[in-house]
Amino acid sequence: PAAPLFATPLVVPPVLKPTLSIAGTDYYDMTMRTAQQQILPGAKTPIWGYNGIFPGPTIRARKNRPIVIRQHNKLPADAAVHLHGGNVRSSSDGLPGQEIKPGKNRVYIYPNRQQASTLWYHDHVHHHEAFNTTQGLTGLYLITDPAEDRLGLPTGRYDVPMVIQDRSFNPDGSFRLPDPGKGEFFGEVPLVNGRPSPFFEVEQRRYRFRLLNAASSDCLHELTLGAGDSFHVIGTDGGLLTAPVQVNKLPLAPSERVEVIVDFSKYPVGSQIVLASSVFGLPMNLLRFDVKKAKGQDRLPGKLVPIERLKESKATVHRDFQLNLDPARGEMVINGKSFDPDRIDIRPKLGSTEVWTIHNAESAELPIPHVFHTHLVRFQILDRNGNAPAPFESGWKDSVTLQAGERVRIIMRFGDFPGRYLYHCHLLGHADAGMMATMFVTP
Ligand code: C2O
Incomplete structure (x- = not known):
C-alpha cells in the first residue's frame, strides 16, 4: 500500500x-x-x-x-x-x-x-x-x-510532541523489520506520531514542538520548514537553552530531542507549510501545517533558564573513545572492543567531573556516522573538531552525532546514582552489532 x-x-x-x-x-x-x-x-x-x-x-x-x-x-x-x-x-x-x-x-x-x-x-x-x-x-x-512554568511558553494543545520515525511496509501492510542483531534499517515512509506524513491544523500563533528522532538508523535528518523559514530552538535533550536560538535548518539524529517554537502568526490564513527533512540528501515530507485564524495572544521569552557551565578545570579524568566498524570481525567496536555484558569498561567516580573525547574513526571510503549516547548522565559539548558547538547544541545533551572523522569533546558530572550503566551508539543497528560498553559508577 x-x-x-x-x-x-x-x-x-x-x-x-x-x-x-x-x-x-x-x-x-x-x-x-x-x-x-x-x-x-x-x-x-x-x-x-x-x-x-x-x-x-x-x-x-x-x-x-x-x-x-x-x-x-x-x-x-x-x-x-x-x-x-x-x-x-x-x-x-x-x-x-x-x-x-x-x-x-x-x-x-x-x-x-x-x-x-x-x-x-x-x-x-x-x-x-x-x-x-x-x-x-x-x-x-x-x-x-516551576522554572519552565514561569516562562509562559505555549502549553496544552499548543505544546505538541512529534515522534519522527521511518518505516517500510510489506504488501500486506505489516512492517518490514530489521534482522535481530544485524545491520542498519532505513524506511521509505516517514511517520510522525505513527502516521504517514500527516497534516496539522494550527492557529496563527506560536507553538512549541518537541521533536524526537526515534528512527533506528537514519542519521541525517536535516529539518526545514517551508522555504527555509526561520524558527527558534529553545531546548535540547536534557532541558531548555539559556535563550532561544534562531535557525532555518536543524540536524536531528536518532535519539536526539530538540524543542522549537514556530510562530505561525507571520503566515496568512490558508497557508500550507511543510516540515521536511533530508535523508542522504533525499527530501522527505514529514508533515504539513495548515494555518487557521488565531485565538489569543502569546510571546516568546527572550531568556529561558540558566545553565550551569561545567568547567574543564574541574575535570579530574580524561578518557578517549574511538568508534568504528571492525571489518575483519564484522563488529562495531568502541576502543577495539565489542559489547560484553560481563565486562566493565570504565569506572567513573560518583561526584567527579570527566572530559571525554569521542572520535568517529571511520574512514572517508566508508563514512559511517555514529551517535554517542550516555545513560544516567547528561553532558555539555565542549567542542567539535576544536570549534565551539553550534548555539542550538550548546545546552544539556545525552546524545551527540559524529560524522566520519569527527572528534567531539564532552564534559559531564557523575551525580546522584552509583552502579552499572551503558554508553553506546544510538544507531540501533550499531548498538546491536556491539558498539556499546558498560560503565560502573563507583561510590
Ligand atoms: Cu535510548 Cu541506551 O538508549
Missing part, C-alpha cells in the same frame, strides 16, 4: 493516567502487547506497543515527584524498558540482565530529580533493540518544573 501525503491528521499520543497517586508519588501500570494499528489507509499493521499503541502513551512527570511504573510483558519475547535521558537508579535502567520475560512484570522507579525536559522510553533488549523498537516500543516522557 502506498503512503499518501498529508492525508491523515496528526494525532498526539494520549497522556497516561496514574492508577494511584499517594504520598507525592504517582503509580502507573503499562502493558506491552501486540496489537493492530491503522497506519496506512485500508491496511492494519501488526505492532508491539506500550498499552498496545504506537507510539506509546505519553507520561507527564513533575520535577521531584517520583513515578513508579509496573511494566507487564504480554509480548511473545523478552522486553526491557529504558527511560532515555533518565537520571535513575541502575536497577530501573533496563540494562542487560534486567529483561522482563513474557508473562512477567517489572517495576521501574523514576525519581524525576532532573529539570524540565523531553525524555522518551523505549525497549533496550540487547541484539533486539532495533527489532523491538521498530515494531513500535517507543513513547514520550515529559518532565515539567
